Amino acid sequence: MKATSGRGLQAYVILYLLFLYAPILLLPIFAFNSGTVIAFPLQGFTTDWFAQMWGNATLRRALSNSLTIAVSASILATCLGVFAARASTRYVFPLKGGLMGFIMLPMVLPEIIVAMSLLVVLLGLGVQLSILTVIVGHTLICMPYAIAVLSTAFSSLDRSLEEAAYDLGETKWGAFRLVTLPLVMPGIISALLISFTISLDEFIIAFFLAGNEPTLPTYIFSQLRFPRAIPVIMALGTVLVILSIVLLALGEYFRRRGNARIGAKPTGGLL
Template sequence: MRGGGLRAYALLYLLFLYAPILLLPIFAFNSGTIIAFPLQGLTSQWFEQMWGNATLRRALGNSLTIALSSAVLATCLAIFAARASTRYRFPGKGGALGLIMLPLILPEIIVGISLLVVLLAAGVQLSILTVIIGHTLICMPYAVAIMTTAFSSLDKSLEEAAYDLGETKWSAFRLVILPLVMPGIISAMLMSFTISLDEFIIAFFLAGNEPTLPTYIFSQLRFPKSIPMIMALGTVLVMMSILLLAVAEYFRRRGAARTGQSSSGGLL
């Protein structure tokens, strides 16, 4: 086989990437209260403990509300940005898109702390709403990247054909463009949802007293007693992320197939 050495290296690298995640279910089902080898016995008590935890349920509810709202908002804003970037030329385009994409490389602590300062100065009460504001901001660049791919693969003549057939700008968008980029929209929403669900720093600064899943996890990591339950929670979260990403990837590929390109690209 070609590249035998490289293949072996790549597989080792994958093992390195997955090693921590593979440990999660092992300790989530281990009956020992400390996270160490040798393993004790098989148990599902940590999952039961997780299920019965009221604060955790509240955190989950908050996180789902935040993730859903941020995903919808970020994707809606991203549709405008991506459409502007692929379809129009206008002055200041580079700067405008640069600012929109900036959170991609800006350390999250800077985004979190600067938003916090402004929100507090404006007298805004910290709540899950303020977290949604922050998460929308950091999810937007990812959504823009996905939507830009979706829009740039569109054949412009389809749109022009719709105008020639008497459609207005809006009806052409709704009837022709929107269905074609729909897989991209779903993919962008799922991606933003996943990012928001996992995001810690901004939630840590902007949530006030409301727990989100990551801030709840962070608060529990100090107590050795709650670690096995956190392992169980981690297992569930990782499974959920993988499921969401698999669905996002499926839609991304379907979108690529619909507009007739090859599907060898990535999520980023």
């Protein structure tokens, strides 16, 4: 009885994983297919699409914009996140629940509403739309994720380590810099990586707040309407998949190292 039900469940899980991986498995197939139409049957093997991708000037501009935005937004979100995570794990202060809930709000707010309300205000103030406005928007939506990761890191800190530093004559800032910061560094790095990944893939805010500047997702979106452009997008998608798997593995590595450092058991996932 147990063996059969277990096997049935296992078969279902394998089918489900196939469903989860279906798009990713198709991506490289079409990226190396020489046919210009994204459909079966396949034509032949080619690496042309990768070469075309490399030679595309707009794509390069979109990539450099996206990287600028993702690096700036992830650093800003993580810096702001350190303040919030430290405050919420270490101090008791009035309205704590409400204030933290408000800061975490972008996590549960439909992005279109964040984007539209910000756009209305920016246009009303006469602010020129550019990658700067996208950085501001991305910092806002990355911050709650950074705080979630950082809070775990800060809450597993042993308070007596800081107190020992005070007793040994360190100032508050000195203790933070010499004791706390190194201990939460793995958390900071995973917060940076998660924010970076979210920003790199974010479409709606970039679409409405970037003005005429392309980012990778808005460039992809603009190309999806042209059937001729799709194979290059498939090649780009393949590169992006590999890149995010590398980033994800790095984040996981730092998280585990952090856990090992504070003596926690290496369980659970990134989220």
